[in-house]
Amino acid sequence: MIYFFVIYSFGSSSQLLYCRSCDILIVMKFESIIQLKDVEFSYPAQVEAAAPAKALDGISLDIERGSFVAIVGSNGSGKSTLAKHFNALLLPGGGEVIVCGMKTSDPECTWEIRRRCGMVFQNPDNQLVSSVVEDDVAFGPENIGVEPLRIRELVDESLKAVGMYEHRKKGPHLLSGGQKQRVAIAGVLAMQPECIVFDEPTAMLDPAGRRDILKIIEALHEEGKTVILITHFMEEAALAERVIVLEGGRVAFDEAPDKLFSRAAELEKYKLGLPFAASMAQKLRALGLKVPEGTITQEGLADFICR
Amino acid sequence: MAIKDITLGQYFPGESAVHSLDPRTKLIGTVIFIASLFVVDSFGGFAVCALCLLAVVKLSGVPLRFLMRGLRAVLILIIFTAAINLFMTPGVEVWRLGFIKVTEEGIYRSAFMAIRLVLLILGSSMLTLTTKPVTLTDGLERLFRPFGKLGLPAHELAMMMTIALRFIPTLLDETDRIMKAQMARGADFESGNLRERARGLIPLLVPLFVSAFRIAADLAMAMEARCYRGGEGRTRMNAVEFGKGDYAAFALCAMMLAFAILSRKLNWF
Numbered sequence: 330m331i332y333f334f335v336i337y338s339f340g341s342s343s344q345l346l347y348c349r350s351c352d353i354l355i356v357m358k359f360e361s362i363i364q365l366k367d368v369e370f371s372y373p374a375q376v377e378a379a380a381p382a383k384a385l386d387g388i389s390l391d392i393e394r395g396s397f398v399a400i401v402g403s404n405g406s407g408k409s410t411l412a413k414h415f416n417a418l419l420l421p422g423g424g425e426v427i428v429c430g431m432k433t434s435d436p437e438c439t440w441e442i443r444r445r446c447g448m449v450f451q452n453p454d455n456q457l458v459s460s461v462v463e464d465d466v467a468f469g470p471e472n473i474g475v476e477p478l479r480i481r482e483l484v485d486e487s488l489k490a491v492g493m494y495e496h497r498k499k500g501p502h503l504l505s506g507g508q509k510q511r512v513a514i515a516g517v518l519a520m521q522p523e524c525i526v527f528d529e530p531t532a533m534l535d536p537a538g539r540r541d542i543l544k545i546i547e548a549l550h551e552e553g554k555t556v557i558l559i560t561h562f563m564e565e566a567a568l569a570e571r572v573i574v575l576e577g578g579r580v581a582f583d584e585a586p587d588k589l590f591s592r593a594a595e596l597e598k599y600k601l602g603l604p605f606a607a608s609m610a611q612k613l614r615a616l617g618l619k620v621p622e623g624t625i626t627q628e629g630l631a632d633f634i635c636r
Numbered sequence: 637m638a639i640k641d642i643t644l645g646q647y648f649p650g651e652s653a654v655h656s657l658d659p660r661t662k663l664i665g666t667v668i669f670i671a672s673l674f675v676v677d678s679f680g681g682f683a684v685c686a687l688c689l690l691a692v693v694k695l696s697g698v699p700l701r702f703l704m705r706g707l708r709a710v711l712i713l714i715i716f717t718a719a720i721n722l723f724m725t726p727g728v729e730v731w732r733l734g735f736i737k738v739t740e741e742g743i744y745r746s747a748f749m750a751i752r753l754v755l756l757i758l759g760s761s762m763l764t765l766t767t768k769p770v771t772l773t774d775g776l777e778r779l780f781r782p783f784g785k786l787g788l789p790a791h792e793l794a795m796m797m798t799i800a801l802r803f804i805p806t807l808l809d810e811t812d813r814i815m816k817a818q819m820a821r822g823a824d825f826e827s828g829n830l831r832e833r834a835r836g837l838i839p840l841l842v843p844l845f846v847s848a849f850r851i852a853a854d855l856a857m858a859m860e861a862r863c864y865r866g867g868e869g870r871t872r873m874n875a876v877e878f879g880k881g882d883y884a885a886f887a888l889c890a891m892m893l894a895f896a897i898l899s900r901k902l903n904w905f
Binding site for chain 1: 768769770798799801802805806809851854855857858859860861862863864865869870871872873874875
């Protein structure tokens with residue numbers, strides 16, 4: 330095993346690394362897919378003359394191409410608002426958002442940004458357009474003017490990728506919530522995006538549907554797609570490589586999930602719970618067992634117990 | 637209450653030659669059939685129209701029994717029309733009871749109108765029985781696209797129909813849910829006179845409207861996220877093209893219309 334130590338970070342796009350076993354220094358450059366610079370946003374005030382509250386208050390982020398990032402936070406922390414900035418559904422009131430090298434504020438780029446950065450929403454019912462599954466998956470490619478024969482290929486591939494190919498002729502109202510959500514993912518995949526933003530995709534699903542969706546999300550990440558998962562389930566956040574905690578429209582925490590979940594006190598402050606495995610590990614530790622720090626997934630915990 | 641069990645439209649699934657015709661062909665064909673029914677002025681002509689229709693029905697594989705079911709909904713209309721014609725036509729009296737009289741001309745006309753209505757309804761049900769609502773919408777969009785220059789928003793209308801079809805089951809579900817929620821709070825939808833019942837619907841309709849608007853807002857956002865920006869520059873996966881079958885169907889329809897016109901002009905029957 331070769332270990333690298335981060336010696337220095339140049340801004341957020343490159344790092345100086347040191348490898349102890351081979352005694353070399355290397356500079357690693359990250360390619361960021363989404364960059365936010367001091368993004369501010371406020372919704373129009375509900376009451377006249379009341380100062381609008383800032384939903385986003387100076388957020389700067391860099392999301393690396395191919396990474397799996399979870400964004401968590403309590404209700405009203407601005408996580409959905411943030412998600413809608415990634416594909417120009419909302420435009421920043423201050424600062425700028427750059428997606429794949431394009432500014433979201435440039436109207437010329439809006440559609441290319443939305444093609445490259447797809448989005449799956451929370452409610453499985455309210456995001457399907459057509460009463461036939463395959464027609465719905467074709468909706469995105471049709472909108473961007475893909476050739477009919479190519480659309481057919483894309484639709485078949487995407488439906489197979491989410492395991493819904495055999496249901497392609499059905500009406501969405503005959504499917505379960507999890508299946509509908511899989512169709513919604515296929516609809517995004519058919520546009521061949523580089524990045525997919527999931528805005529609480531499992532919030533309205535039963536446990537089985539939730540498991541299916543998470544499996545698909547992990548598979549997409551392994552294929553090299555950038556995945557951004559907005560969630561309030563800590564179990565889901567634990568699957569990511571990086572967790573961003575939002576609090577009152579600001580980034581409160583931005584690190585690997587094992588770092589976050591080893592600080593129970595801090596989590597309490599952000600009104601977030603521990604994932605089951607992490608709280609279990611903590612209780613076992615309190616009983617004197619030496620559960621390693623950073624045990625946050627059920628697999629990790631099972632590995633420790635079976636050892 | 638099983639509101640959800642309502643079947644939408646009356647599509648009869650199948651793979652027949654009629655099913656696989658272009659929706660535009662079927663739309664135009666239906667219009668021609670209806671036009672022929674109005675051109676024809678004799679029972680003999682109706683017999684020919686009925687035979688043509690029967691041939692199409694056999695070809696499509698839709699059971700006759702299924703087709704006849706479509707008549708049930710309009711039975712009252714047919715009986716009413718026939719009755720009016722029967723009693724109100726002046727002419728040679730055949731039978732009389734008080735002020736009600738039946739004339740020879742009345743019998744003829746009422747039979748004539750009833751047959752015309754029945755054929756009309758059966759003919760147009762064949763369109764909806766062999767064409768999915770979604771395909772029909774596509775056909776309408778393509779058919780009316782040339783009128784876009786005259787300001788007819790063909791794509792927008794078709795998209796509205798598509799979305800309406802998609803969300804009918806969702807809204808039915810929602811209605812069911814709200815009804816149950818309101819009944820749990822003591823709302824009463826089933827007793828009282830008409831006026832009271834209508835008032836009782838208010839606690840159902842208000843939340844239903846609110847929820848419909850919420851769904852519309854969600855859907856609009858999801859559509860925008862998937863690059864929807866109107867009909868311009870849009871392609872279709874199932875681009876409908878006329879095939880051999882369509883041309884054959886057009887030829888048959890043209891023959892039928894020609895026959896109807898000739899039979900009237902030359903008094904064949």
